[in-house]
Amino acid sequence: MIRIRSCSSIALSAALLLAASTAAGQMTVTADAALANAYVWRGVSLTNRFVAQPDLYLTVPSGGGSVVVGGWGNMDLGRYDEAGDLSEGGGVSSPDLTEVVLWAEYGNPLGAKLTGTGGVLAYLFPNTAGLTNEINRTVEIYGKLQANGLPLAPKLAVWYDLDKVRGAYIEASVSRPFTTLRDFPITFGALAAFSAGQAVNAPDPGQVANFAHDGLTHLDLSATGTLAAGPVTIVPTVHFYVLNDDFTRVTRPGSSRDVKAWAGLTFSWSRPLNTAPTDVP
Numbered sequence: 186m187i188r189i190r191s192c193s194s195i196a197l198s199a200a201l202l203l204a205a206s207t208a209a210g211q212m213t214v215t216a217d218a219a220l221a222n223a224y225v226w227r228g229v230s231l232t233n234r235f236v237a238q239p240d241l242y243l244t245v246p247s248g249g250g251s252v253v254v255g256g257w258g259n260m261d262l263g264r265y266d267e268a269g270d271l272s273e274g275g276g277v278s279s280p281d282l283t284e285v286v287l288w289a290e291y292g293n294p295l296g297a298k299l300t301g302t303g304g305v306l307a308y309l310f311p312n313t314a315g316l317t318n319e320i321n322r323t324v325e326i327y328g329k330l331q332a333n334g335l336p337l338a339p340k341l342a343v344w345y346d347l348d349k350v351r352g353a354y355i356e357a358s359v360s361r362p363f364t365t366l367r368d369f370p371i372t373f374g375a376l377a378a379f380s381a382g383q384a385v386n387a388p389d390p391g392q393v394a395n396f397a398h399d400g401l402t403h404l405d406l407s408a409t410g411t412l413a414a415g416p417v418t419i420v421p422t423v424h425f426y427v428l429n430d431d432f433t434r435v436t437r438p439g440s441s442r443d444v445k446a447w448a449g450l451t452f453s454w455s456r457p458l459n460t461a462p463t464d465v466p
Contacts, residue, residue: 221449250293275315352382
């Protein structure tokens with residue numbers, strides 16, 4: 186049987202706070218609390234009702250860049266067991282922690298106009314039923330290249346599943362911040378996503394698959410704002426998808442569409458752990 190495996194979506198606020206802490210040369214702890222009206226992972230709808238997604242991570246300057254280690258989770262907030270409900274954990278309890286991701290990465294400038302990041306993610310699923318469950322636990326490695334100083338900040342990211350899927354997922358994206366509202370900058374983004382080996386394996390249809398077919402899976406158009414409220418950063422976001430894969434088109438049991446959208450709100454808090462700049466060799 187095909188099982189769709191999920192993954193975390195680290196909030197844009199995390200990237201903004203990481204950049205600030207790195208510039209200051211400080212060890213920093215950051216906590217995020219996100220609320221969204223659905224859990225959509227890489228274009229695939231895993232829960233079509235409200236979810237909460239906490240995130241906690243530590244940033245340590247090292248070798249001119251930063252090491253970041255953290256943990257992220259997804260929690261279904263209701264018993265999503267009606268005929269039209271879609272739940273990552275099967276909708277059997279409320280609230281239900283359906284997914285935990287432990288992750289670590291290292292980012293470092295590669296010259297004046299390029300930043301490289303490499304990392305690893307371990308996916309844990311506490312449930313024994315649902316779209317994702319304990320037998321889908323796996324490990325993924327990834328690499329990212331971000332161009333700096335260009336008008337649309339182009340970025341290329343590749344994830345490779347080492348265990349259950351054994352294939353690559355690729356994202357190419359651009360973004361542009363607008364600061365017309367001085368205290369509420371908004372970043373608009375456009376992303377194209379591709380499967381390269383994470384589709385259904387025709388010779389072995391029982392292998393875990395994240396998508397129905399290889400190639401373009403979806404386009405993601407987004408708008409994300411940032412609002413400072415004392416020690417907390419508030420990050421509202423809206424995503425609109427144009428879908429190109431049978432798995433990403435599913436919005437609820439028995440329902441498929443060519444487009445869909447979701448919205449979320451993240452509260453992020455960050456605190457330096459040292460008073461002087463620190464750089465671990």
